[in-house]
Structure formats: C-alpha cells, structure tokens
Amino acid sequence: MLHAAKAHSKQCETKLKGLLDKSDSRLKRLKDPLRANVGLHRWLSEDHEEAYSDWLAWMLEELNKVNTDLLELLGVPAPPGVASLDVAIEREYRITGGRLDLLIRFGQQALLIVEVKVTSADDAQVSKHKVYCQWLKRQEELYHLRGLQPVLLAVDAGEAEYEGFAPLLWEDFCVRVRRMLPKIQHRLGIVTAAMFVAFIGAVEQNLLHLVQPGSQGIGQSLFYARTADHLERSLTT
C-alpha cells in the first residue's frame, strides 16, 4: 500500500503545482497560503489552541466589517434577519462551569457559541458542552435570546453531533475563507489579507498537514493528492 500511495502521490504532484500557480495568480500581489512557511512558527504550532481561537476571533471581526455572513461561514443555519444584525465577538467568555472559546452576539437577538479544537472532535473533551448548552438555554429563557446551533471547530469528526455541538471542519472553514481572499484583499487591504493568508497557511500546514510540492520526507510527500483536492475545492465556487 505504501508503494502504491507513493506512486499515486507522485502523479498528483504536477497537478498540485498547477493549482498553486493558479491560486497565486488569483491572489495577485499575495501568494497561496501554502507558500508561507509557517510550519515551524511557534505562535501557531499544533499545541497552541488558544492562539488559534484568538486569530479566529480577529478574523471573524475583520470579516464582519465587510458584512460577511458569519453564520454561513461557520455553517450555522440562520433564522430570518439574524445574519444582518450587529455582531460582537467575545473570547474566553466566563460562565458558571467554564469558559466559552468564542461567544458571538447577533444584536440583542441571538447567541452563537464556537468551541475551537486543534485535534479531531473525537479526541476533544466535550463533557463541558452540556453545561454550555444549558447556559445557552437559560439565556433564551431569561433574555429571550435565540441560541443558535453551537459549533465545534475541529480537524475532523466521526459524529454529526458532540453533546449538542455541530462539528465544523477546519478544512471546510479554510476553503470558505480561501474563496473570500480576493474580496478581503480588495475590501480590507493587502496587509489584513496577508494576515488571513498566514493564518490559513498555519491551519493548513500545522493542523491539516497539507504540503507543497518538494516536501521533505516520504510521509509528507504522500499528501499531494489531498492538498490538490483541497486547492481544487477552494478554486471552484
């Protein structure tokens, strides 16, 4: 199987090169996120979960400035009118029994909890999710706020629900943000867009283990097909 996997990956290397070039030209003055070498950047290394949450919160705030539908980005079904409300994002919001990675308020009408994991959802500690869902229910009762489907952002997921949280894969999130990069560059400027590129690069390299052609090591070079499929998805709408 290892021999066949090497041959299959080798076949995909040329395709991957072409897709990276296509992505570069789509981003004009920037380059594809996989071109940045952030694999060894300690700030966004695999075990710095809080850094990922901080970056994610910042990205969502920036995207909100250009009226991006955050609910669509996070794969959350939107009740009528909620997506267009003012958005406020809080990090590490304390509640009895825990701290929410991200709490997103949509005006005075709706709340969304996002839990961020840099591992598989199957390996994540989800025992606190019940407490978070109970808290959300209390907010609904006390303040007539609508609790939106809570989200668990994770590397992969083998279940459709984790104690009331719906999994969202980093892979899908990155594809959606990649598709927005030209708009981000146009509306928010090249510096902000470059920071988005860096973050996407870190997620894709450090969490999803996507690679560039010419990657060192047999194991990594087996992921050309996976990387090419990911790029292909992001380049088609």
Add this chain to the structure above:
Amino acid sequence: MNTPPNPLLVEGAKSYPPALAAISEFRRLVQAGCRRVLVSNLEELAGAMSEDLDPKLIINHAQPDKLGAGVDGRSAALGVQLWRKGQWRLFYCLLWRDGKLFAKTSIFIRNRVVAEQRYSVLNNKKQKSYPVYLQNREIYISKEVSLDQVNDFAKILGTLSRDWVGLWRSVGGLKLKSSAPKP
C-alpha cells in the same frame, strides 16, 4: 547472545508514519468517492425516503476507526454516513468481509421493531435487482466488487444507489413516524 532481528520491528521502525499516511490517503480516496455518489443521489433519495437529507450533514465513516482491538484483519468499512439523531444512520460505503469487497448502501434504524418492519416491507418487493438484508437493525443491499473493478467502485455504488432509491420509492419512504410502535 544477540536477539534475532524482528523483520516487522525493523520495517515498522522505518515506515510506520508513512504507512499511516498511506492508510489515511486510501481512506480519503474511498470516502471522497462514496461522498460524491451520495451527494449526487441525495435529492432523489430524499424524495424516495420522504426525509430531509442535508448534504452538509454528511460525515465520514470508518469501521474500525482507530487502530486497536477493533481491528480484526478480516472486516472493515469505509465510506460516508448521514444521520438523524436518535432515529437512523444512512451509509454509503465499501465493505470488506470474509476476504471479499462489496459496495453497500444501508440504513441503521435505532428502533428494532421499526427496522424489522421496514425490512419486511422492502424484502417483500418482487422487483428488485439485489437482495435486501437485515443485520443488527441495519437494512442493506450490497454488490461484490472484484479487484479489477475497484477503480470503478463509485460507478458500482452509483448503480446500487439507484436500486436503493427505487426500493424506498416503491414502499413509499421510511415512514418512521407512522410506523413507530406506541410506547
């Protein structure tokens, strides 16, 4: 006295991480193929089953999912699933069993009585290309895939899916609400 070399230990020490990567890539290939088939048949299947089937809720399926006691060296399944909490799980997958490979479409129904009822109705249909089976609350049809057909496994799964859709249409859908036994 020197310990005699253990070839598995020597080879494993060299290639364990790439071998895991190869398995991971194989799983991804199969799951992506199964996903494409399910997505392209979803609308029709939803109509036939009279159920809302949301493509966003399709997730990968692997049995066993982790290395450990669940690995028996004889059986495995790879594909995708879509589920309705507390009611059913729908699978499109490749299945290895007793040295053979099969394409399989199935539904696991949580309520045993309902599973048996639905199986009985499906199994009684005269016009069907594949036999319908029931095993541990899972109703399924399957088709063997030979090694020289494996490149076309998605096409075979697609053919099976058309029969699966036809079966559900012929019995008027899943009808879980009306057929669920009273508590």
